[in-house]
Structure formats: C-alpha cells, structure tokens
Amino acid sequence: MAKKLTSRTEDYSKWYNELVVMADLAENSGVRGCMVIKPYGYAIWEKMQAELDKKFKETGHVNAYFPMFIPKSYFSKEASHVDGFAKECAVVTHYRLKNDPNGKGVIVDEDAKLEEELIVRPTSETIIWSTYKKWIQSYRDLPLLINQWANVVRWEMRTRLFLRTSEFLWQEGHTAHATEAEALVEAKLMCDVYADFAQNFMAMPVVKGVKSESERFAGALETYCIEALMQDGKALQAGTSHFLGQNFAKAFDVKFQPKEGKPEYVWATSWGVSTRLMGALVMTHSDDKGLILPPNLAPWQVVIVPIHRNDEQLEQINEKANELMKALRAKGVSVKYDNRTSFKPGWKFNEYEMKGVPVRIAIGPKDLENGTVELARRDLLEKQFVAMEDVETMVPALLEEIQNSMYNKALSYRNEHITEVNDFETFKDLLETKTGFLSCHWDGTTETEDKIKTLTKATIRCIPLDAKEEEGVCILTGAPSTKRVLFAKSY
Amino acid sequence: MAKKLTSRTEDYSKWYNELVVMADLAENSGVRGCMVIKPYGYAIWEKMQAELDKKFKETGHVNAYFPMFIPKSYFSKEASHVDGFAKECAVVTHYRLKNDPNGKGVIVDEDAKLEEELIVRPTSETIIWSTYKKWIQSYRDLPLLINQWANVVRWEMRTRLFLRTSEFLWQEGHTAHATEAEALVEAKLMCDVYADFAQNFMAMPVVKGVKSESERFAGALETYCIEALMQDGKALQAGTSHFLGQNFAKAFDVKFQPKEGKPEYVWATSWGVSTRLMGALVMTHSDDKGLILPPNLAPWQVVIVPIHRNDEQLEQINEKANELMKALRAKGVSVKYDNRTSFKPGWKFNEYEMKGVPVRIAIGPKDLENGTVELARRDLLEKQFVAMEDVETMVPALLEEIQNSMYNKALSYRNEHITEVNDFETFKDLLETKTGFLSCHWDGTTETEDKIKTLTKATIRCIPLDAKEEEGVCILTGAPSTKRVLFAKSY
Numbered sequence A, B: 001m002a003k004k005l006t007s008r009t010e011d012y013s014k015w016y017n018e019l020v021v022m023a024d025l026a027e028n029s030g031v032r033g034c035m036v037i038k039p040y041g042y043a044i045w046e047k048m049q050a051e052l053d054k055k056f057k058e059t060g061h062v063n064a065y066f067p068m069f070i071p072k073s074y075f076s077k078e079a080s081h082v083d084g085f086a087k088e089c090a091v092v093t094h095y096r097l098k099n100d101p102n103g104k105g106v107i108v109d110e111d112a113k114l115e116e117e118l119i120v121r122p123t124s125e126t127i128i129w130s131t132y133k134k135w136i137q138s139y140r141d142l143p144l145l146i147n148q149w150a151n152v153v154r155w156e157m158r159t160r161l162f163l164r165t166s167e168f169l170w171q172e173g174h175t176a177h178a179t180e181a182e183a184l185v186e187a188k189l190m191c192d193v194y195a196d197f198a199q200n201f202m203a204m205p206v207v208k209g210v211k212s213e214s215e216r217f218a219g220a221l222e223t224y225c226i227e228a229l230m231q232d233g234k235a236l237q238a239g240t241s242h243f244l245g246q247n248f249a250k251a252f253d254v255k256f257q258p259k260e261g262k263p264e265y266v267w268a269t270s271w272g273v274s275t276r277l278m279g280a281l282v283m284t285h286s287d288d289k290g291l292i293l294p295p296n297l298a299p300w301q302v303v304i305v306p307i308h309r310n311d312e313q314l315e316q317i318n319e320k321a322n323e324l325m326k327a328l329r330a331k332g333v334s335v336k337y338d339n340r341t342s343f344k345p346g347w348k349f350n351e352y353e354m355k356g357v358p359v360r361i362a363i364g365p366k367d368l369e370n371g372t373v374e375l376a377r378r379d380l381l382e383k384q385f386v387a388m389e390d391v392e393t394m395v396p397a398l399l400e401e402i403q404n405s406m407y408n409k410a411l412s413y414r415n416e417h418i419t420e421v422n423d424f425e426t427f428k429d430l431l432e433t434k435t436g437f438l439s440c441h442w443d444g445t446t447e448t449e450d451k452i453k454t455l456t457k458a459t460i461r462c463i464p465l466d467a468k469e470e471e472g473v474c475i476l477t478g479a480p481s482t483k484r485v486l487f488a489k490s491y
Helices: A012-022 A039-058 A079-085 A127-137 A180-200 A247-251 A276-285 A311-330 A345-354 A365-370 A390-417 A424-432 A446-456 B014-022 B039-058 B079-085 B123-134 B182-199 B247-251 B276-285 B311-330 B345-354 B365-370 B388-416 B426-431 B445-458
Strands: A026-028 A033-036 A069-071 A093-094 A097-099 A106-108 A113-120 A144-153 A168-176 A207-212 A222-229 A236-244 A267-274 A302-304 A335-337 A359-363 A370-378 A383-387 A418-420 A437-441 A459-464 A484-488 B026-028 B035-037 B069-071 B089-095 B095-097 B106-108 B114-122 B142-154 B166-175 B207-210 B222-227 B235-247 B266-273 B304-308 B336-337 B361-365 B372-377 B382-387 B418-420 B437-441 B457-464 B483-490
Touching: A012 A026, A012 A276, A012 A365, A033 A039, A039 A180, A039 A276, A079 A247, A079 A345, A106 B361, A113 B304, A113 B437, A127 A144, A127 A168, A127 A247, A127 A302, A168 B361, A180 A207, A180 A236, A180 B266, A222 A390, A222 A459, A222 A484, A236 A247, A247 A267, A247 B345, A267 A276, A267 B426, A276 A390, A302 A311, A311 A359, A311 A365, A311 A390, A345 A359, A359 A365, A359 A390, A359 B483, A365 A370, A365 B266, A370 A390, A370 B336, A383 A390, A383 A424, A390 A418, A418 B095, A424 A437, A424 A446, A424 B026, A446 A459, A446 B079, B014 B026, B035 B039, B069 B372, B079 B247, B123 B142, B123 B166, B123 B247, B166 B182, B182 B207, B182 B222, B207 B445, B222 B388, B222 B457, B222 B483, B235 B247, B235 B276, B247 B266, B266 B276, B266 B426, B304 B345, B311 B336, B311 B361, B311 B365, B345 B361, B345 B388, B361 B365, B361 B388, B365 B372, B372 B388, B382 B388, B426 B437, B426 B445
Parallel strands: A302 A335, A302 A359, A418 A437, B304 B336, B304 B361, B418 B437
Antiparallel strands: A026 A033, A069 A113, A093 A113, A093 B089, A097 A106, A144 A168, A168 A267, A207 A222, A207 A459, A222 A236, A236 A267, A359 A370, A370 A383, A437 A484, A459 A484, B026 B035, B069 B114, B089 B114, B095 B106, B142 B166, B166 B266, B207 B222, B207 B457, B222 B235, B235 B266, B361 B372, B372 B382, B437 B483, B457 B483
C-alpha cells in the first residue's frame, strides 16, 4: 500500500471511495455507472449470498430464473409501478450489429430494429406476474414462494461503488398467496429474516419499520424495511419487503379458484437486498486503516504471516504454520497462510489490515524458540503473544468475541445517535451537528414530509415497528400525532 | 399429468420439448427466445453450479463480477472476435423512457440516446481484458485465475429450451498467465475438470478433443472441448476451454514485467459451460415416461409417497415416514415426503416419474403390518418390497448403483455409436441410419470440412485428444491423413 487512505474526519466520502478500491472490493469499469466486483469483494458477497440463500430455503422458498428483458408494454400494466420504474432504464432497441461500410468497426444494423423495445429489468414484478398467470389456477398452486438471484439495471446519473450503480446484483423474492393475512405474514417474515442476517452476520444493528407513503415501493401497499446508521450519521436502507396487495394480480389478471366459491385475485409480496449491503458493511465498521470484517463474513478469518530472514527460517516457520492451519481448519476456521517471498512482512501487515482480516498471526524465529505467536485482532488493533499450543482453542472463541464486540460497538454508536427531538429548530441544528436518526412526531401527511425534505434534506427513514403509542405534535406543523418516526439524511 | 408425453420414436424433438415443460424444468416466456427456468429445473442447475464452483475453487480459481454491458468499440479491438460475437446481439441505445404524450403507456425518450451503444455481453473477453490491463503490471500479479457466473445474450433466430436460447446462464473463466506453457496447461486442465464433472455428476460420457479451425472460438488459437452423444445419435458440445494465445493481451495492450528482461504480452485462456448442460442431461438419460436424474444431481434423491384410505392410516404412515426420512437424511440422502391429501397416490407416482426422482418409496397399511416398503428405482422402472429396517442401509448403496448404472448405460450407447468409416458412401448412409459419431480420416482442410457439411450437414465435432497416429486417406478427397476425427450431426 504505497498510497495512504484518506481519514474519515478529513473526508468521509473520499475515505469510502478509496477504501473500496484499496481493499480490493470493487472498482469503476469502462462502462459508465457500472462497477467491477473484484475477487475479494465478491468472496464477501458470496458469503452473504450463501447465508441469505440458506435462510430463504429454511423459510420454504425456492429459486428460479426469469428473463432479464421485459417488453416495454408490461410496465404500463400497473399504473404506479410504471411511474416508479419504467423511466431511467436501459432500453434494447436493436438485435444486430454490422460491419461499418465506411471503415473500421461495427455499427447498429437499422434493419434489425425490434418491433417492441425491451427493457433490462430494474425489478421483475411484471415479467414474473405475467408468468404466474400461467402457473396459478387453483388454491392447490398456492402459495408460490420464489426467489431469484440476478443482475438488475437502473440508470443512475450519479453513481458510487456498491451504494448506487447502474447495474447491481441482488436477490428478489416474489410470492403469491391465497389470503391477505398470509401475504402480510410473509412480508413481515422476510423483513425479520433480513434484520436477523444484518445483525448476526453483518454485525450491523438495524431498525425495523415501515415506509411512509411517499417512500414506498412503486406498486406496494406497505413497505417494510431495515434501516441502518452509518459512521457519518447518515441512514442507509439495507433491505425492503413489500406487501403488494392484489395490485399485480389485477394488472396481470391472476386469479385462483378457492376450495369453495368464486375465483379470487391472488395476494403478493416482493422483497430484496442487493450488493448495496457491501457498502453498508464498509461504512458500519471500518476505520482509517481500512476495512474491518465481522468474522461471519470474512473470506479469511485468520491470516498467518511468517517473519523470516532466510530460507532456513522460512522452512521452519512453514512447518509450524501448516500444523496451525490444519488445526484451525479442523475447527471450522478459514485460514490463509501468506508465505510469498515476493512481498515483505510489513507490506503484508498493511495489506491484511486494509482487507479487514479479523485475526492476524505472525510467527518469527523468536516465536519458534519460545513456542509463541503474535496474535493481533483487527477490530481493536490489539496485539498479544500467546502460546502456540493455545492458538487453536483461543481463535474460535476470539472470532466469536470479535463478532459480538463489533455488533455492540455499532449498536452503541447507533443508540447514541437516535435523538428524540420536539422542536424544528433543534431538528435542523442536530442534522448539521450530531446527525443520526431524529425521533420526532409527524402529522402523517406527505405534504409535511416534502416540506421537511426541502428545508433540511432529511426524510422519514421509517416508522419503527416498535414505536410506542404516545401523544405529541408534529415537529413542523404542530398537528397532533400518536407516534414518533425516524428522520435522517440518507444514502 | 393429464397429458401424455410424446414418445421418442414418434418424434424425438417433440418429446424433448414436452418433457422439459412437463417435468417443470423450464418454459418459454413472453419474451422472444428467452426462457423461464422453473424452480425444479433451477434446483438441478444449482446442483451443477455448486459442484462446478467447488471444482473451480479446488483448482485455485476465484469468482468476480464484470459489467454485463460492453461498449460497442471494445468488440472491434480483436479482429476475429468481432466477426464471431458482435453480430447477433442485444443493443442498448437509450437510457430512458417517458410517458407517451399521445396516450397511454411509455415510449423511448429520444433525448436519452447513448453516445456509444452498449452491447449486452455475449461473452466477456473484451470487458475483462480491458480490466486486466489495470490489474496486471508485474509477474507478481500473475497468474490471474478468475471465474464469473453470469447471464449472457446471443440473439438467436431459432431457439429451443436450454439448447439454444437468446439469454442463458453460464460460467466463464478468464485466466492470465506469464507463459504460453502455463496457459496451455490451464486450458487442458479445465477441459479435464468439465469431463470429470460430466462423467461423474451428470453420468454423461464425453469425448475430449480439440476443435478444427472452423469450429474454434472466435479469437482462440486452440479450442478444447467435451462432446457428448444424445439418444437420437446427434452430438452435443457440452463445454469448451480456449487457449487464446496473446490475442486479447495484444488487443487490449496487457503486458507484464517479468523478473528479468523486457515487458511481455500476457497469455490467456477462457472456458465455459452453460444451462445447455440441462438439455444434455435430459437427452442423455430420459425415457418416454419423463426425466431420469442421476442421484448426484437430483434435488430429491428419494420421494416417499403414502398410500392411505383414511386419516388414521395416514397418521400411522406419517410416523413411519418421518422416522425413515430422519434416518436417510442422517446418511446424507435428500428426501421429500409428499403427504399432500389434495393429490392421489397415482398422480404422485406419475409426477415423480416425470420429474426423474431416482428412488420412490411407497408405504401403505399392508406395509405397516408387514414392516415393509415398496422401493422403486426410476432408471430401470423396477420395484421390490424390502424390510423397512433395511431401507436406510440399502438406499445409499442403491443411489450409487443407479449413478454408475446410468453412466454405463450411456457409455455403452455412446461406444456402440462410434463407427469407423472409410468411404464416403457408407458415411452418408450411416448419417441417415445408425447416426452417432463417425470416426474418419480427413485431409485437414477447411475446404473439405465445408464440403462435407454442405453435402451431409455433418461437421467435425472434435479431433479426439487420444486419437491414435494412423495412416489413412481423407474420406472425401483421398488425400493422406494421420489420424481420425469425429464427424456427427449436432445440436
């Protein structure tokens, strides 16, 4: 690492952009707004995928794959959906190129124009519900509990690695149910699944809530969400789960025959998380030395670095390191041994600090004499010498301790940054100074929400599911309100 | 299954199309040439992915993700590649839609025209090598051993589920090496990995070989391949691994600094298999009753069906079935227990035969009395009664026996359908009657290959890696030849 990372206090945004690249997570590509997810970043995403996929399957879901192209006319079928999604998107108009008759290269063949343009999916409700129409006839076909892992495209003018890119990777669940109650249970369940994942795997505390009307998914009757707080006091929406009512069933005419009575429209949910979670992970935990990974998501939980002056020493260390690796792997710990001679130990220390490997073990000639190793934990940057024979029992416990400690640290920060505010002057002031979530009364109107946004750039991140019933008055209009909502500036 | 499957002798092509739909593998979508992979089909694909991904990682590869959009100009950089790939493809020309001022729906916003058109990747060499340019400076950066799981699009005029669709799923490996020798080893290694997977997981025998010049990948110096034979005597290319020489390094100016000496161009390979393997799986094994799955790829290796007249009987059977499931799962066998009362046992028998579940266990009231179950294997359609207590030890062995038996059956068929042919009249005759691979001498020219293709529709599927040196004369021209190649009609 020749280049030093900008510090968070100096420029938080710059710190983030640099860290993502320097920790080998992702980088910008030659295609505007599209990123390359580098192997190390992708390995973390694979860990996220594996755990989420397991949770989805445990809750009865199966995976499938639907076309990434959506005929333009499909979007027009659900009125509010088209406004939300059929605007900034990639449009395929032709299906052939030809050699340029005037010179080098290729040009679009105007004879190969599509009769109807195809949209690269920004989300798949329309293509999936046009398919569900064929799959659902009877109550025996319900529920349909289907998930898809896919790439999607939303043409963004201002992009940032992971947080907002034109193409991103995600999963989207799309379920169909016989009753409203069952669909509501599903939408809430998946919000819980996301919250559980965020807290126990990403060590990222989240608030579960519902969105206000203006922040709802286009086509949803209710949007459940998990909201996290980043180290700069801005909120980040980390996952959403939508109760879609019968909107898409009506738009695509999907009815089922119940056990008794007349055919009825089907009830729907959809839910998703994306590679945006990678951005959330970075901004929840990392420091001025680079990434800090919770052990549950680290591609390597432990890295072993040999410290040696000559080949003979290296050989002796290799022997010990291999024993240690074997013992740790037997305990389910993922270990990398970096004994490349083309890089110096100091370079490696910086490299694995930048990459956020939770535990580093260094072994030098002195350690061989003393039967010790140097054990360093990334999150607290603490080092200690421990007996080599204790390492295999200490490390699994240490990894658990790091996982919990990272969560608790993030939780303390988050809780310290939820402030109850009762007047608009303090509200404005806090947004500029302390930041974080501001817990306030609101009169429930979109008009007020919009005004507050215009005045302060803060929006309602969610109405917490556990909000207490409490009499109060709207922070802007003074109109009566029965519970507090969370405002924040957000990503 | 109200509808009966067309038999293979009646119409092989129709049989295939019907089976894919009736076994719930995939179906056509509302988007021309694009399929929906249904949950059951996708579960098989997931098993393929998991095993291949494991093999890739065991051989030192890592996953990453590159943009699916490729600027048009990238294709023109490698001369032979552009001819092969930049023609029938999906072209994105605009990035916005707007409300139609003349009425309902949305139209393309002509103000949002891209300066340079983007191509949806038909394969990713160009976008990846434009990135590798940034990643490779020194010998220390090599080798790069990267794989990507992705969707790709090749605009096809005539499509068939899994075999040829406009959008399909695949993996594409793209590696960079310091030496020619190392890249060649890699290209051959991945061909071996594919062959191993095909034979041991899909129970599908393959011939390893190299392609003739005209069948080579656009931009490759050598294409290694695995070729399988379907039940109708037509060949199917199941996987390819390309030695790309320095073509892409030169096109994208990717050089590295060796330990000593001047910068050199990097050597490359690429290799891929796709959802086409699903079609190969179907056509290698299935019969007129539906799919037959090798146990290594079956989402459920065993299905248990209760036979009951009343609820009391069902309850008793449930108890036994749950014990059995637990015992089988403990042995690593995947089991489904279908005790839905909304479907009759006969319907379930047909359903799981159609879906190719390797082993079916039926339990009725008589079985409870006698302590037996009825055990049926799908591949041979054989049934036997066995003692309930023996099931948990019998089934794992039976699954292994089925896996081997399916491979051996397919191998016998394949071997019986490799015919050495020495004159062109017999060649033409066999293509119409016995079909299969025709092992013939060929003079090595593209001209002769083209002529044979025009006359018979047969092409050179591969030059087998294990072809014996043998003096002979070309089947068409009589010119001298030193080894036999395999001709066939193909998918």
